[in-house]
Amino acid sequence: MKLKENKDSKDVKNYLSKGYIIKNIKDIKSLNYIRKIFIKEIFKSFPNQKNQKEENILNNIHKRVKVKNLNDFRLKIFNSVNKNEKFKMSYYNLSKEFLDQIVGNELVMQSRINLSIQMPKDSSSLLPIHADTWSGVSPFEVVVWLPLVNCYRTKTMYFLKKKKISKVNKILLNKKLNTDQIFRKIKNDIEWLEIKYGQVLIFDQSIPHGNVVNNEKETRWSMNCRFKGIFTPYGDKKLGEFFEPISLKPASLRGINYKHPF
Amino acid sequence: MMNVRGYIFSRSFFGERVPQHIQNIVIRDFCKKNRLNYNLSLVEYAMKESYTMFNQIVDEIDKFDGVVLYSLFQLPESDKIRKNLCEALLKKNKKIYFASESRIIKSKVELEKIDIIWKLKKKIPEKFIH
Numbered sequence: 001m002k003l004k005e006n007k008d009s010k011d012v013k014n015y016l017s018k019g020y021i022i023k024n025i026k027d028i029k030s031l032n033y034i035r036k037i038f039i040k041e042i043f044k045s046f047p048n049q050k051n052q053k054e055e056n057i058l059n060n061i062h063k064r065v066k067v068k069n070l071n072d073f074r075l076k077i078f079n080s081v082n083k084n085e086k087f088k089m090s091y092y093n094l095s096k097e098f099l100d101q102i103v104g105n106e107l108v109m110q111s112r113i114n115l116s117i118q119m120p121k122d123s124s125s126l127l128p129i130h131a132d133t134w135s136g137v138s139p140f141e142v143v144v145w146l147p148l149v150n151c152y153r154t155k156t157m158y159f160l161k162k163k164k165i166s167k168v169n170k171i172l173l174n175k176k177l178n179t180d181q182i183f184r185k186i187k188n189d190i191e192w193l194e195i196k197y198g199q200v201l202i203f204d205q206s207i208p209h210g211n212v213v214n215n216e217k218e219t220r221w222s223m224n225c226r227f228k229g230i231f232t233p234y235g236d237k238k239l240g241e242f243f244e245p246i247s248l249k250p251a252s253l254r255g256i257n258y259k260h261p262f
Numbered sequence: 263m264m265n266v267r268g269y270i271f272s273r274s275f276f277g278e279r280v281p282q283h284i285q286n287i288v289i290r291d292f293c294k295k296n297r298l299n300y301n302l303s304l305v306e307y308a309m310k311e312s313y314t315m316f317n318q319i320v321d322e323i324d325k326f327d328g329v330v331l332y333s334l335f336q337l338p339e340s341d342k343i344r345k346n347l348c349e350a351l352l353k354k355n356k357k358i359y360f361a362s363e364s365r366i367i368k369s370k371v372e373l374e375k376i377d378i379i380w381k382l383k384k385k386i387p388e389k390f391i392h
């Protein structure tokens with residue numbers, strides 16, 4: 001039975017038990033294309049780095065961009081790369097085989113892929129502990145998180161151990177707590193997801209996650225993009241406004257165009 | 263700089279109501295970011311399925327380079343009427359912008375994408391309730 005095969009897959013088991021999977025990307029061509037796009041964007045602002053390794057350029061961007069200019073720098077790159085349809089399709093292609101298993105093959109994709117740049121010691125771009133579903137996101141969505149550099153220790157994100165969700169739910173009953181207080185209560189129940197360049201993380205955004213100040217010596221560059229089944233329920237992030245269909249199958253195409261004879 | 267006409271709703275669409283001044287703020291901001299010269303919005307009539315003002319825009323479009331709607335879901339609900347009106351604008355090489363969704367129709371390819379989104383939206387049940 002296909003259904004049984006699917007449940008027995010290692011990735012599916014891991015996703016269900018831990019809430020995430022980290023996979024080696026096979027479509028290296030798409031991955032390299034994506035990183036090169038970013039390097040090209042950086043060269044527009046800093047053209048004198050052309051002899052350096054891509055990895056070093058990204059890891060050391062804090063030596064060239066000041067924290068106060070970081071958001072403008074990030075938005076400039078974000079706006080530019082998101083105009084590129086090939087960039088978006090490359091992002092989908094490198095995660096497609098895993099999305100097929102975890103989500104399905106008729107998908108909507110976030111229209112604009114988010115970019116996160118976390119410089120060492122920068123406290124201005126933090127995402128405190130949260131689950132996207134706490135702010136109205138559909139629990140049918142997954143996040144595809146793609147690092148452009150190796151991410152480890154405080155340079156990466158943390159993720160609550162799935163078995164600790166009931167503990168967090170109890171903590172949340174105390175509505176007077178702020179996010180720092182919540183984090184302190186669960187800091188022994190999280191894992192830091194070590195992800196190398198060449199790997200991709202797919203996670204269930206209904207499980208609490210976040211980041212802290214990057215205390216490593218390198219800058220983190222990562223992207224995140226949400227995917228869900230076209231016909232699964234939507235939350236506050238709506239079709240057309242936030243999501244766009246990317247893999248509508250012929251039967252569904254027929255279905256949406258179907259009209260009764262009279 | 264491209265000269266565009268704004269277009270907003272005085273009724274709700276897909277169960278959402280956005281105050282008119284907020285729709286105008288979003289359109290103005292979109293025009294500023296995209297270097298479009300914004301001309302005052304026409305306000306669609308409140309009566310259900312009325313597209314009188316949109317028809318007006320199509321008729322006077324020669325004065326402009328395009329139209330900026332607050333949302334793509336303010337296009338006519340009827341697939342046929344929506345297609346005809348958008349094609350009429352495209353035939354005259356005019357662009358159709360959607361401020362809330364940061365989208366643009368400038369060719370038939372984009373029109374087809376928007377058409378699919380519209381048809382899906384009509385078939386898919388309302389949002390998930392936690």
